Amino acid sequence: ISAQRDKNIMGVSIMMDESRRIHGQAWPQWTDIQTFGGPETDNGVWAVPLPHEVRFMTYQALVHRATGILYFSYWPKQPRMWQSLAQLNSELHRLVPRLVAAGEDAMLKADNESVQVRIRTLKGGEGRERAGMIIAINTAPKVVQTTIKLDRELPDLQVPFEQRTAKPTAERTISERFAPYGVHVYLWGPEPEVNLARE
Numbered sequence: 004i005s006a007q008r009d010k011n012i013m014g015v016s017i018m019m020d021e022s023r024r025i026h027g028q029a030w031p032q033w034t035d036i037q038t039f040g041g042p043e044t045d046n047g048v049w050a051v052p053l054p055h056e057v058r059f060m061t062y063q064a065l066v067h068r069a070t071g072i073l074y075f076s077y078w079p080k081q082p083r084m085w086q087s088l089a090q091l092n093s094e095l096h097r098l099v100p101r102l103v104a105a106g107e108d109a110m111l112k113a114d115n116e117s118v119q120v121r122i123r124t125l126k127g128g129e130g131r132e133r134a135g136m137i138i139a140i141n142t143a144p145k146v147v148q149t150t151i152k153l154d155r156e157l158p159d160l161q162v163p164f165e166q167r168t169a170k171p172t173a174e175r176t177i178s179e180r181f182a183p184y185g186v187h188v189y190l191w192g193p194e195p196e197v198n199l200a201r202e
Contacts, residue, residue: 134192
Protein backbone atom coordinates (compact mmCIF):
# COMPACT_ATOMS: atom_id res chain seq x y z
CA ILE A 4 0.00 0.00 0.00
CA SER A 5 1.84 3.12 -1.19
CA ALA A 6 1.70 6.37 0.76
CA GLN A 7 -0.57 7.96 -1.85
CA ARG A 8 -2.56 4.78 -2.47
CA ASP A 9 -1.86 5.21 -6.16
CA LYS A 10 -0.34 1.79 -6.90
CA ASN A 11 -1.86 -1.53 -7.90
CA ILE A 12 -2.28 -3.64 -4.74
CA MET A 13 -2.39 -6.96 -6.57
CA GLY A 14 1.29 -7.59 -5.81
CA VAL A 15 0.34 -10.45 -3.47
CA SER A 16 -1.18 -12.54 -6.25
CA ILE A 17 1.23 -11.36 -8.96
CA MET A 18 4.21 -12.64 -6.98
CA MET A 19 2.43 -15.87 -6.03
CA ASP A 20 1.47 -16.60 -9.62
CA GLU A 21 5.01 -15.89 -10.83
CA SER A 22 6.48 -18.21 -8.20
CA ARG A 23 4.20 -21.01 -9.33
CA ARG A 24 4.95 -20.30 -12.99
CA ILE A 25 8.60 -20.96 -12.23
CA HIS A 26 8.30 -23.80 -9.72
CA GLY A 27 5.04 -25.50 -10.74
CA GLN A 28 1.41 -25.24 -9.66
CA ALA A 29 1.93 -27.43 -6.56
CA TRP A 30 4.60 -25.09 -5.13
CA PRO A 31 3.77 -24.23 -1.48
CA GLN A 32 3.36 -20.49 -1.00
CA TRP A 33 3.55 -18.67 2.34
CA THR A 34 2.61 -15.03 1.85
CA ASP A 35 3.69 -11.99 3.89
CA ILE A 36 0.90 -9.43 4.23
CA GLN A 37 1.94 -5.78 4.66
CA THR A 38 1.09 -4.45 8.11
CA PHE A 39 3.76 -1.72 8.17
CA GLY A 40 3.93 1.83 6.86
CA GLY A 41 3.83 5.45 7.85
CA PRO A 42 6.28 8.36 7.75
CA GLU A 43 8.94 6.52 9.81
CA THR A 44 9.14 3.50 7.49
CA ASP A 45 11.36 3.57 4.38
CA ASN A 46 11.22 7.39 4.20
CA GLY A 47 7.43 7.36 4.20
CA VAL A 48 6.86 5.61 0.85
CA TRP A 49 4.29 3.19 2.37
CA ALA A 50 0.94 3.83 4.03
CA VAL A 51 -0.18 1.89 7.07
CA PRO A 52 -2.81 -0.41 5.51
CA LEU A 53 -6.38 0.12 6.64
CA PRO A 54 -8.21 -2.89 8.10
CA HIS A 55 -10.16 -3.56 4.88
CA GLU A 56 -6.92 -3.42 2.86
CA VAL A 57 -5.19 -5.97 5.11
CA ARG A 58 -8.27 -8.21 4.86
CA PHE A 59 -8.32 -7.85 1.08
CA MET A 60 -4.62 -8.71 0.68
CA THR A 61 -5.06 -11.74 2.94
CA TYR A 62 -8.04 -13.09 1.02
CA GLN A 63 -6.29 -12.22 -2.25
CA ALA A 64 -3.58 -14.66 -1.12
CA LEU A 65 -6.19 -17.33 -0.35
CA VAL A 66 -7.90 -16.89 -3.74
CA HIS A 67 -4.49 -17.62 -5.25
CA ARG A 68 -4.07 -20.72 -3.03
CA ALA A 69 -1.69 -19.52 -0.35
CA THR A 70 -0.64 -22.35 1.98
CA GLY A 71 0.34 -19.99 4.79
CA ILE A 72 -0.29 -16.40 5.88
CA LEU A 73 2.21 -14.20 7.72
CA TYR A 74 1.90 -10.54 8.69
CA PHE A 75 5.02 -8.41 8.23
CA SER A 76 5.66 -5.29 10.29
CA TYR A 77 8.53 -3.44 11.92
CA TRP A 78 6.41 -2.52 14.93
CA PRO A 79 2.71 -2.05 15.79
CA LYS A 80 2.07 1.60 14.94
CA GLN A 81 -1.63 1.69 14.09
CA PRO A 82 -3.93 0.36 16.85
CA ARG A 83 -7.05 0.11 14.65
CA MET A 84 -5.27 -2.02 12.05
CA TRP A 85 -3.65 -4.26 14.66
CA GLN A 86 -6.94 -4.75 16.50
CA SER A 87 -8.60 -5.77 13.22
CA LEU A 88 -6.20 -8.71 12.91
CA ALA A 89 -7.95 -10.46 15.79
CA GLN A 90 -11.20 -10.63 13.78
CA LEU A 91 -9.37 -11.53 10.58
CA ASN A 92 -7.48 -14.35 12.29
CA SER A 93 -10.76 -15.61 13.73
CA GLU A 94 -12.15 -15.82 10.18
CA LEU A 95 -9.08 -17.65 8.92
CA HIS A 96 -9.25 -20.11 11.82
CA ARG A 97 -12.85 -20.86 10.85
CA LEU A 98 -11.78 -21.62 7.26
CA VAL A 99 -8.70 -23.74 8.02
CA PRO A 100 -10.50 -27.14 7.89
CA ARG A 101 -11.90 -26.34 4.43
CA LEU A 102 -8.53 -25.04 3.26
CA VAL A 103 -6.49 -28.08 4.33
CA ALA A 104 -8.93 -30.98 3.82
CA ALA A 105 -8.51 -33.04 0.66
CA GLY A 106 -10.31 -31.40 -2.23
CA GLU A 107 -10.13 -29.77 -5.61
CA ASP A 108 -9.68 -26.11 -6.54
CA ALA A 109 -10.92 -24.13 -9.53
CA MET A 110 -11.47 -20.51 -10.51
CA LEU A 111 -14.99 -19.32 -11.31
CA LYS A 112 -16.01 -16.50 -13.64
CA ALA A 113 -17.79 -13.29 -12.73
CA ASP A 114 -19.32 -10.91 -15.26
CA ASN A 115 -17.17 -8.08 -13.85
CA GLU A 116 -13.48 -8.61 -14.54
CA SER A 117 -12.53 -6.95 -11.25
CA VAL A 118 -13.92 -9.91 -9.29
CA GLN A 119 -11.80 -13.03 -8.76
CA VAL A 120 -13.40 -16.20 -7.41
CA ARG A 121 -11.91 -19.44 -6.05
CA ILE A 122 -14.07 -22.49 -5.40
CA ARG A 123 -12.78 -25.38 -3.29
CA THR A 124 -14.75 -28.60 -3.33
CA LEU A 125 -14.23 -31.26 -0.66
CA LYS A 126 -14.97 -34.89 -1.43
CA GLY A 127 -16.92 -37.39 0.62
CA GLY A 128 -16.92 -41.18 0.41
CA GLU A 129 -17.02 -42.81 -3.03
CA GLY A 130 -16.24 -39.48 -4.71
CA ARG A 131 -19.41 -37.77 -3.51
CA GLU A 132 -19.29 -34.01 -3.13
CA ARG A 133 -19.96 -33.20 0.50
CA ALA A 134 -18.86 -29.65 1.28
CA GLY A 135 -17.03 -26.67 -0.09
CA MET A 136 -16.10 -23.04 0.00
CA ILE A 137 -16.08 -20.07 -2.35
CA ILE A 138 -13.92 -16.99 -1.79
CA ALA A 139 -14.65 -13.96 -3.97
CA ILE A 140 -12.71 -10.67 -3.97
CA ASN A 141 -13.22 -7.32 -5.63
CA THR A 142 -9.82 -6.15 -6.90
CA ALA A 143 -11.09 -2.63 -7.65
CA PRO A 144 -11.05 0.41 -5.31
CA LYS A 145 -14.73 1.05 -6.10
CA VAL A 146 -18.10 -0.58 -5.50
CA VAL A 147 -18.86 -3.41 -7.92
CA GLN A 148 -22.11 -5.26 -8.65
CA THR A 149 -21.58 -8.57 -10.40
CA THR A 150 -22.91 -12.04 -11.11
CA ILE A 151 -20.77 -15.03 -10.17
CA LYS A 152 -21.22 -18.02 -12.46
CA LEU A 153 -21.15 -21.34 -10.61
CA ASP A 154 -19.86 -24.48 -12.28
CA ARG A 155 -22.42 -26.79 -10.66
CA GLU A 156 -25.70 -26.84 -8.78
CA LEU A 157 -25.17 -25.87 -5.16
CA PRO A 158 -27.46 -25.65 -2.14
CA ASP A 159 -28.09 -22.41 -0.29
CA LEU A 160 -24.74 -20.98 0.73
CA GLN A 161 -23.89 -19.71 4.18
CA VAL A 162 -22.08 -16.35 4.24
CA PRO A 163 -20.66 -16.82 7.74
CA PHE A 164 -18.92 -13.48 8.28
CA GLU A 165 -22.00 -11.53 7.24
CA GLN A 166 -24.69 -13.57 9.04
CA ARG A 167 -26.73 -14.25 5.91
CA THR A 168 -27.50 -16.86 3.27
CA ALA A 169 -26.98 -16.64 -0.48
CA LYS A 170 -29.34 -18.62 -2.70
CA PRO A 171 -27.99 -19.66 -6.13
CA THR A 172 -30.43 -19.17 -9.02
CA ALA A 173 -31.70 -21.92 -11.28
CA GLU A 174 -29.14 -20.66 -13.82
CA ARG A 175 -26.34 -21.43 -11.31
CA THR A 176 -25.43 -17.84 -10.51
CA ILE A 177 -25.10 -15.58 -7.47
CA SER A 178 -25.67 -11.84 -7.76
CA GLU A 179 -23.50 -9.90 -5.35
CA ARG A 180 -22.43 -6.37 -4.46
CA PHE A 181 -18.83 -5.78 -3.37
CA ALA A 182 -17.46 -2.85 -1.43
CA PRO A 183 -14.14 -1.41 -2.63
CA TYR A 184 -11.60 -4.23 -2.18
CA GLY A 185 -14.51 -6.20 -0.71
CA VAL A 186 -14.53 -9.89 0.16
CA HIS A 187 -17.33 -12.46 0.37
CA VAL A 188 -16.92 -16.02 1.65
CA TYR A 189 -19.54 -18.71 1.01
CA LEU A 190 -19.71 -22.16 2.62
CA TRP A 191 -21.82 -25.25 2.11
CA GLY A 192 -21.94 -28.72 3.62
CA PRO A 193 -20.68 -30.07 6.95
CA GLU A 194 -17.44 -28.95 8.54
CA PRO A 195 -14.65 -31.37 7.56
CA GLU A 196 -12.74 -33.18 10.27
CA VAL A 197 -9.00 -32.63 9.95
CA ASN A 198 -5.95 -33.35 12.11
CA LEU A 199 -3.85 -30.20 12.17
CA ALA A 200 -0.96 -31.52 14.26
CA ARG A 201 0.44 -34.79 15.53
CA GLU A 202 -0.37 -35.65 19.12
